[in-house]
Amino acid sequence: MRWIYVLTEALKGLRRNLMMTVAVILSVTVSLTLLxxxxxxxxxxxxxxxxxVGQVEVSIFxxxxxxxxxxxxxxxxxxxxxxxxxQVVEEVFYESKQEAYDRFVELFSDQPNLxxxxxxxxxxxxxxxxxxxxxxxxxxxxxxxxxxxxxEIVDQxxxxxxxxxxxxxxxxxxxxxxxxxxxxxGVLIANTIRVAAFARREQTSIMKLxxxxxxxxxxxxxxxxxxxxxxxxxxxxxxxxxxxxRVAAQLRQEIELMPFIGASEVIAIGPLLLxxxxxxxxxxxxxxxxxxxxx
Amino acid sequence: MIRLQNVTKTYxxxxxxxxxxxxxxxxxxxxGEFVFVVGPSGSGKSTFxxxxxxxxxxxxxxxxxxxxxxxxxxxxKVPMLxxxxxxxxxxxKLLPNKTVYENVxxxxxxxGKSRREIERRVPEVLELVGLEGKAQALPHELSGGQQQRVSxxxxxxxxxxxxxxxxxxxxxxxxxxxxIMKLLDRINRTGATVVMATHDxxxxxSMRRRVIELENGHVVRDQSRGVYGYxx
Ligand SMILES: Nc1ncnc2c1ncn2[C@@H]1O[C@H](COP(=O)(O)OP(=O)(O)O)[C@@H](O)[C@H]1O
Ligand SMILES: [Mg+2]
Numbered sequence: 001m002r003w004i005y006v007l008t009e010a011l012k013g014l015r016r017n018l019m020m021t022v023a024v025i026l027s028v029t030v031s032l033t034l035l036x037x038x039x040x041x042x043x044x045x046x047x048x049x050x051x052x053v054g055q056v057e058v059s060i061f062x063x064x065x066x067x068x069x070x071x072x073x074x075x076x077x078x079x080x081x082x083x084x085x086x087q088v089v090e091e092v093f094y095e096s097k098q099e100a101y102d103r104f105v106e107l108f109s110d111q112p113n114l115x116x117x118x119x120x121x122x123x124x125x126x127x128x129x130x131x132x133x134x135x136x137x138x139x140x141x142x143x144x145x146x147x148x149x150x151x152e153i154v155d156q157x158x159x160x161x162x163x164x165x166x167x168x169x170x171x172x173x174x175x176x177x178x179x180x181x182x183x184x185x186g187v188l189i190a191n192t193i194r195v196a197a198f199a200r201r202e203q204t205s206i207m208k209l210x211x212x213x214x215x216x217x218x219x220x221x222x223x224x225x226x227x228x229x230x231x232x233x234x235x236x237x238x239x240x241x242x243x244x245x246r247v248a249a250q251l252r253q254e255i256e257l258m259p260f261i262g263a264s265e266v267i268a269i270g271p272l273l274l275x276x277x278x279x280x281x282x283x284x285x286x287x288x289x290x291x292x293x294x295x
Numbered sequence: 296m297i298r299l300q301n302v303t304k305t306y307x308x309x310x311x312x313x314x315x316x317x318x319x320x321x322x323x324x325x326x327g328e329f330v331f332v333v334g335p336s337g338s339g340k341s342t343f344x345x346x347x348x349x350x351x352x353x354x355x356x357x358x359x360x361x362x363x364x365x366x367x368x369x370x371x372k373v374p375m376l377x378x379x380x381x382x383x384x385x386x387x388k389l390l391p392n393k394t395v396y397e398n399v400x401x402x403x404x405x406x407g408k409s410r411r412e413i414e415r416r417v418p419e420v421l422e423l424v425g426l427e428g429k430a431q432a433l434p435h436e437l438s439g440g441q442q443q444r445v446s447x448x449x450x451x452x453x454x455x456x457x458x459x460x461x462x463x464x465x466x467x468x469x470x471x472x473x474x475i476m477k478l479l480d481r482i483n484r485t486g487a488t489v490v491m492a493t494h495d496x497x498x499x500x501s502m503r504r505r506v507i508e509l510e511n512g513h514v515v516r517d518q519s520r521g522v523y524g525y526x527x
Contacts, residue, residue: 005404203390209348210453211377212405 009220010227013196020192021228027188028232028281029239031181032273036240038174039269044248044261045167058129058140061151064097064121071149079147083127088139091130097123107259111252124151185232186280189225190288197221197289222285229281233273241266296457296488297324297347302356304342304512316342318512320356324490326456329483331499332492333523334509340492343509344459347490348380349373361456378406381450381458381487385465387442389434395421395445396430402449416452424448424478440471444478451482458482460491464498472498496523 014021060079062071071079083092095103100123108114129140137155145153197204207217241263248260304317316339324330332340345351347360349368358365361379368376389398396417403413421427424444434442443463450458460479464472476498483489493499499506499522506521507514 202388206388206390206401207405208374209377209382210402210405210449211374211380213374214371216405216407 006219006223010223013200013220013224014227016199017192017196020195024185024189024192024225024228024281025232025235027181027185028229028277029235031178031185032233032236032277033239034174034178034181035276036236036266036269036273037244038171038178039272040240040244040261040265041167041171041174043265045164045171047259047261048163057131057155057157058137059154059156060127060129060140060144061124061154062126063149063151064124068151069149075147075149079144079149080127082147083129083144086140086143088132088136089129090132093128095126095128097121097125100125110259110262182276182280185229186284189228189281189284192228193221193225193285193288196224218286218289221289222282225281225285226278227281229277229279230274231277233277236277237266237270237273240269296326296328296361297322297490298357298359299323299343299346300357302346302353302358304339304346304351304353315512317346317353317509320509320512320514322507322514322517324488326488327483327486329480329489329502329504330491331502331504331506331521332490332509333494333499333506335494338509339512340509341461342512344382344461344490344492347457347459348377348382374406378453379456381447381453381455383443383446383450383458383460383463385462387434387439387446387466389442389445389449391434394431394433395426395437398434398445399449399452402452406453408453420448420452423451423481438471439467440474443467443471443475447475447478447482451487456487458487458489460489462493462495463491464493464495469497476502494523499523 060083062076064070080092080094083089098120101118101120104118104123105115131137131140137157141153141155144150204217244261244266245263248262252258252260299320299322302317302320303315306314306316308314320339320343322343332343334340342351346353346358346365349365353366356366360376363372363376365376390401393401399417399420400413403416408416418427418430421430424447426441426444426448429437429441434445437445443466447463450460458479463479464475467475472495479489479491480502503520503522505519506516506523508516508518
């Protein structure tokens, strides 16, 4: 296989069809930008939920003597035993003030300013509770709110749910539009390749006649599609790289105490974008050529 | 070299309308033969040629070309079959934006021949067809006869064992045609089997080679050292 031939033919084809090529690149760019955005949103959600509240559904914060009298050792042990023995509780673990602070430091390791502004002593100790059924929060709240030494009981799921519902809607919408766009891009590529093959049918029929192999005939056309697909993917990667970290930085100022994805996550999805762009283009080209160029 | 056994080929023409292009045809052509296939337009000459390159597939019968059974030949092996066959058309089918040299070299490039081999072989073949001075000309700068020589050169450049010519002189005047016939004869003498479809009576009569006559898809005559039609 003479690669020089394949590549120059593919480039020639792209130049000959400049308008179509631009249309293909733009449509791949739009679809992959949306795809990338929805992927990044998923990662953002995962990052926030995983590290933010983890698997915990209920946090029972304990008094440390600032707003209410500090919980005694005895009260705490009583609370722990009662929690563990309670029907609706699946799992309980204790997080000391130091552990809370360590987790905080780890979570926001990329924001030294935030860490500095928080005193190691400020974060309360808590019992972190997982329920057999998350809907049963009210049972826990009713029963343990009155315990001595309990400062506050927070339904983490509720906090989380609002956030999740909002991001899921956006992510799914982006994903749906991305898939539709991707199909449209595929159809556009298939059409472009068909036009290119038709324009070169004379050359192609001679190649068939002198016994050029099927792949030798097809590859320039497929490469033509793949070039355009990869270019579109590169542009969408660049767009995401230029915009997402900026948006994240903006949000970081407004929503404190939540970790955000940055440039490294955008860079990490690059190969996937490239593979999608090249893949959809190759698939569309091969399908477009299947009937047209058969022996 | 070529064998057709009870071959039938019909074309579908939309709906139930069918055209029988070849009907129960059996033909044998030995290695090194020169064969004319004659008959009026629509008698099935081109269909016969297209069956030999697997451009068309027979409805019934068996076909062997260069030792390959074309009915059972896997489609990915078809390119290999076609490398054994050179094909010359009535309308030349040259690429208009490539020079004479490039048109001929193209047939070698696309089957992956090395540049060194191409640079050695193309001038040799251009000389054989008498176009050594026209290598850098574009097809539209050549006469019809010269263009047909280019197309013969392209068909022959990969040393095929079989040369199929479908009315190669159909667009040429008689004197130019004679030149092309001499060329085909020369190629035949190098050992290649030549099958030529034509309805040019003068050429057939002057060459005195084997003649297979088709009519409505039937072989109505197969005669060695024949002429175009029965005398009288
Ligand atoms: N691709 C095709 N589709 C339908 N009918 C065809 C096709 N090719 C040839 N035919 C028909 O088959 C018959 C034989 O044609 P052909 O082999 O081209 O004869 P010839 O070359 O002797 O003129 C004719 O009736 C022609 O109209
Ligand atoms: Mg014909």
